[in-house]
Amino acid sequence: MSGETSTIDSLIEQKYQHGFVTDIESDTLPPGLSEDVIRAISARKKEPEWLLEWRLKAYTHWLGMQQPDWAHLNIDAIDFQAVSYFSAPKSDKDRPQSLDDVDPKLLETYDKLGVPLHERARLAGVAVDAVFDSVSVGTTFKAELKKAGVIFCSFSEAVQDHPELVQKYLGSVVPQRDNFFAALNSAVFTDGSFVFIPKGVRCPMELSTYFRINAAETGQFERTLIIAEEGSHVSYLEGCTAPMRDENQLHAAVVELVAFDDANIKYSTVQNWYPGDENGLGGIYNFVTKRGDCRGARSRISWTQVETGSAITWKYPSCILRGDESVGEFYSVALTNNYQQADTGTKMIHIGRNTRSKIISKGISAGHGQNAYRGLVRMTPRAENARNYTQCDSMLIGKKCGAHTFPYIEVRNPSAKVEHEATTSRIGEDQLFYCLQRGISEEDAVSMIVDGFCKQVFKELPMEFAVEAKALLEVSLEGAVG
Amino acid sequence: MLKITNLHAKVAGKEILKGLSLDLQAGEVHAIMGPNGAGKSTLGNVLAGREGYEVTQGEVIFNGKNLLELEPEERACEGVFLAFQYPVEIPGVNNTYFLRAALNAQRKYRGEDPLDSVSFLRLVREKLKVLHIGDELLHRAVNEGFSGGEKKRNEIFQMAVLEPSLAILDETDSGLDIDALKTVAEGVNRLRSKDRGMIVVTHYQRLLDYIVPDKVHVLADGKLVATGGADLALKLEEQGYAWLDDGGIKPLNIELAGQTLNP
Numbered sequence: 001m002s003g004e005t006s007t008i009d010s011l012i013e014q015k016y017q018h019g020f021v022t023d024i025e026s027d028t029l030p031p032g033l034s035e036d037v038i039r040a041i042s043a044r045k046k047e048p049e050w051l052l053e054w055r056l057k058a059y060t061h062w063l064g065m066q067q068p069d070w071a072h073l074n075i076d077a078i079d080f081q082a083v084s085y086f087s088a089p090k091s092d093k094d095r096p097q098s099l100d101d102v103d104p105k106l107l108e109t110y111d112k113l114g115v116p117l118h119e120r121a122r123l124a125g126v127a128v129d130a131v132f133d134s135v136s137v138g139t140t141f142k143a144e145l146k147k148a149g150v151i152f153c154s155f156s157e158a159v160q161d162h163p164e165l166v167q168k169y170l171g172s173v174v175p176q177r178d179n180f181f182a183a184l185n186s187a188v189f190t191d192g193s194f195v196f197i198p199k200g201v202r203c204p205m206e207l208s209t210y211f212r213i214n215a216a217e218t219g220q221f222e223r224t225l226i227i228a229e230e231g232s233h234v235s236y237l238e239g240c241t242a243p244m245r246d247e248n249q250l251h252a253a254v255v256e257l258v259a260f261d262d263a264n265i266k267y268s269t270v271q272n273w274y275p276g277d278e279n280g281l282g283g284i285y286n287f288v289t290k291r292g293d294c295r296g297a298r299s300r301i302s303w304t305q306v307e308t309g310s311a312i313t314w315k316y317p318s319c320i321l322r323g324d325e326s327v328g329e330f331y332s333v334a335l336t337n338n339y340q341q342a343d344t345g346t347k348m349i350h351i352g353r354n355t356r357s358k359i360i361s362k363g364i365s366a367g368h369g370q371n372a373y374r375g376l377v378r379m380t381p382r383a384e385n386a387r388n389y390t391q392c393d394s395m396l397i398g399k400k401c402g403a404h405t406f407p408y409i410e411v412r413n414p415s416a417k418v419e420h421e422a423t424t425s426r427i428g429e430d431q432l433f434y435c436l437q438r439g440i441s442e443e444d445a446v447s448m449i450v451d452g453f454c455k456q457v458f459k460e461l462p463m464e465f466a467v468e469a470k471a472l473l474e475v476s477l478e479g480a481v482g
Numbered sequence: 483m484l485k486i487t488n489l490h491a492k493v494a495g496k497e498i499l500k501g502l503s504l505d506l507q508a509g510e511v512h513a514i515m516g517p518n519g520a521g522k523s524t525l526g527n528v529l530a531g532r533e534g535y536e537v538t539q540g541e542v543i544f545n546g547k548n549l550l551e552l553e554p555e556e557r558a559c560e561g562v563f564l565a566f567q568y569p570v571e572i573p574g575v576n577n578t579y580f581l582r583a584a585l586n587a588q589r590k591y592r593g594e595d596p597l598d599s600v601s602f603l604r605l606v607r608e609k610l611k612v613l614h615i616g617d618e619l620l621h622r623a624v625n626e627g628f629s630g631g632e633k634k635r636n637e638i639f640q641m642a643v644l645e646p647s648l649a650i651l652d653e654t655d656s657g658l659d660i661d662a663l664k665t666v667a668e669g670v671n672r673l674r675s676k677d678r679g680m681i682v683v684t685h686y687q688r689l690l691d692y693i694v695p696d697k698v699h700v701l702a703d704g705k706l707v708a709t710g711g712a713d714l715a716l717k718l719e720e721q722g723y724a725w726l727d728d729g730g731i732k733p734l735n736i737e738l739a740g741q742t743l744n745p
Binding site for chain 1: 558
């Protein structure tokens, strides 16, 4: 057995393929957080007065809050005054007018990431409309969405163009004072996405966006708001990968989803922020508050996430099942390698009658990785005949990693039914040997076994995303074998 | 094709094989019988290169190569196949996908082009037909939820597709009722060929009613202590392993018809 440790060790050593820093000058506020900084952010974004007030209120709350320490995470103290809270996009006039004007280094970055050509202009911050004519893919998509009445734009644009919608729904799912990181985000968020699907509309395409920390446009404090009116359908994809940085980077996003009667929101994430090096140096601190509100009857919100990145992940995409017969789903694959730590899971709050929720969580730990599932299922007194099914599986690769499960179950209605199943397995030495004995290499065997383990989640992802997720997992475990 | 000389091996620090020698020619089927704890399964695992099985002495030459120097997957690609006593389940991994990955890995090793899915499926259906196995195995995950008999049949099916030159069947009969045993034995017999050597490891003689070996060896306390023809197996069946004590073999835990006797 002596050989095992070293084989597994070399197996899980793996380099972050998307790790490189793009050195591009950006318009950045000096580090530190104060009312002045918030006023400056708001002013630069030309925000209405109410939004500034909203931010300041959040900031006041935040000042009186403590960083939570209940998670199974070992976090060095974060100096919030050492963080720079604004890194501005350039104005249209100053923007590159075509890809030829874009810094070649940035284009190289996209090349390494395999970003599709038509995505690059937008990501590079090219003033898209000035560059692409009516046949360009982006513009065609926009036209198609507009025809359907779908609003899909950056959060900043939404603030300018649809202030009434933003004002109505912002903070209606995740209030400013919800938690420490949500309050911080509410005070300083820079940008993100806004989606509005009008009544009865089935969004004609998957909506996707790529976030990168060094792309000034989205920044570290994203704010996303998706509203699906009665009977509408939308599938939203979020994917990200970040350049290598040496200092820890703070990241605190908030995502709010609202689904009215019979509306259906599917939110898929592939998260690949820089996880730090093999010694645990660097990497993103990712504190995310994601919550969906099934406000209407028979509404449905489904979260699917594949988390392979970040040094620290603190994330619990949740559903509030307010509408009768509403459905919440959470499908998750979280992988921690080297010194990565993840405390992730979901909350399913059953309020309406006959509400149903399903949780499928797959945690994979390798190296010194620590992976915790934390999930709350709450059946409130009104939730007649509510049902939950939870399946929570952990896989360990090697002997220095850890898997932890913290289920919280609160049932206040006797007709409710809650099922919880949990398993923990070491990646079978037996399974590995079985594959080797058939001639399959160790590396292929590990990715095959892990892929099989995650299948229930991958099949929930849209096709191209599933392929990407599978590849990402392979990359993330690459060194882990041979 | 396979020559084992004075093989010593340890598991978890304990010496299990203590000087085992065996000579197997292509086309032959050898049975290895012996009481529990004699080292029967250890032999298969050592030959296949399982981690944790440490060879301390001796050599194994397979088709002119020093087998012990090769990695487990290289041994497989060289044509060593181990039919497991307890085939593991690999949830979520489709059986057909798994087998194709294995075959193509072996083809790549031999410098052949990978088989595309159409040719592979044709090959697979052909083999299933020969073995009289239904195709329901193809659609399921590797061994997941398989009955004991299905698992063993799946091993034989994999062997048929991978066409190894040396097949080691580790207690393939264990846990099978008589009908399942017959099906599996029939499959094995169909795969006997002049180019293929087989080692059938078993505790009971009954398997050898269906797979008639060219030679029978008795393994006790880490060594082959007796070798004979198929009739040796019958003698073991009648008299148990105890008569071997006369030959100076240390008494061992003897399991007979499911009963363990502690001498």
